[in-house]
Amino acid sequence: xxxxxxxxxxxxxxxxxxxxxxxxxxxxxxxxxxxxxxxxxxxxxxxxxxxxxxxxxxxxxxxxxxxxxxxxxxxxxxxxxxxxxxxxxxxxxxxxxxxxxxxxxxxxxxxxxxxxxxxxxxxxxxxxxxxxxxxxxxxxxxxxxxxxxxxxxxxxxx
Numbered sequence: 001x002x003x004x005x006x007x008x009x010x011x012x013x014x015x016x017x018x019x020x021x022x023x024x025x026x027x028x029x030x031x032x033x034x035x036x037x038x039x040x041x042x043x044x045x046x047x048x049x050x051x052x053x054x055x056x057x058x059x060x061x062x063x064x065x066x067x068x069x070x071x072x073x074x075x076x077x078x079x080x081x082x083x084x085x086x087x088x089x090x091x092x093x094x095x096x097x098x099x100x101x102x103x104x105x106x107x108x109x110x111x112x113x114x115x116x117x118x119x120x121x122x123x124x125x126x127x128x129x130x131x132x133x134x135x136x137x138x139x140x141x142x143x144x145x146x147x148x149x150x151x152x153x154x155x156x157x158x
Contacts, residue, residue, distance in 0.1 A: 014069060014080040021065045022087045031094050041098040046140060048118065053133035056125040063126045066091075067119060091115060104147040113143050 006013075034047040055061060069084040096111035104110050121136030129135070 011079040015083045041102040049137035110147040
């Protein structure tokens, strides 16, 4: 009963939780901390895997709430399912913005593939892979070399 005094439905509770997770995890941790660790947008992208390495080693690591919700609530018509997709899209938009600022090519393709690497890395860590963040970083370097622009120093870094 207490739940329904604060939320009209289970979906409303999940959506509010995801909104708060986006604020804390996506904006205040992933976006802000990776930007704090590097000035260059390519280095900011790579810093994500440094953050992941620390996150995966934390004793309270439980994986990604957005991915978990997406997989648990599989019906596309459900509000929680749509909300998880929207929050994952926010992460991809952060990636695309950094790729654009770095002068990379085919931004949408790059952001989608980078996000696949991120999500795969998280799932591998949930499976118990102790090297998941490093593997993700190696794949990220390959993707950067594919989308590098001659106007950036991406090629020199790789």
